[in-house]
Amino acid sequence: MFGWQEDLSVGVQAFDHAHQQFFVFLDEFSAATRDDHAQQNVQEILNKMLSFIKLHCETEERWLAAKRDPELLAHKEKHQKFLEQVESLIRDYTTGRIAQSWQVSAILREWLTMHIQEIDQQYAQRYRTRAALDVYQSARF
Numbered sequence: 001m002f003g004w005q006e007d008l009s010v011g012v013q014a015f016d017h018a019h020q021q022f023f024v025f026l027d028e029f030s031a032a033t034r035d036d037h038a039q040q041n042v043q044e045i046l047n048k049m050l051s052f053i054k055l056h057c058e059t060e061e062r063w064l065a066a067k068r069d070p071e072l073l074a075h076k077e078k079h080q081k082f083l084e085q086v087e088s089l090i091r092d093y094t095t096g097r098i099a100q101s102w103q104v105s106a107i108l109r110e111w112l113t114m115h116i117q118e119i120d121q122q123y124a125q126r127y128r129t130r131a132a133l134d135v136y137q138s139a140r141f
């Protein structure tokens with residue numbers, strides 16, 4: 001899928017798969033917009049993508065809450081803002097305020113990449129280091 005690179009990995013397989021799935025949806029969206037008869041399909045893909053992103057954000061938040069993550073609140077706020085932006089972008093596209101589908105997928109791709117790179121990578125680093133530390137400590141004692 002276009003847009004996924006190994007350095008986006010957060011070290012949690014289920015989350016990596018979810019992140020990869022976003023890019024799959026974007027590929028499907030782009031393909032559907034190239035087909036003149038797929039208007040219904042385009043809408044379906046956008047709706048599915050939005051619910052998938054919502055579900056992923058909730059799962060990630062639950063996981064961070066279980067870890068008593070210090071950045072949970074800040075991360076939740078980022079998700080909230082992000083979801084609002086995605087919703088309004090989809091609305092702008094479906095009401096014709098943005099006519100070009102490539103703009104929608106370019107913006108979404110950029111937002112998704114930025115969120116994973118800048119926000120999700122923060123917990124990735126925190127828990128990667130901690131896991132390494134745990135292994136080190138259990139080896140010592």
Ligand SMILES: [Fe+2]
Pocket residue numbers: 057060075079115119120
């Ligand atoms: Fe996140």
Ligand SMILES: [Fe+2]
Pocket residue numbers: 015019056060116120
């Ligand atoms: Fe995420």
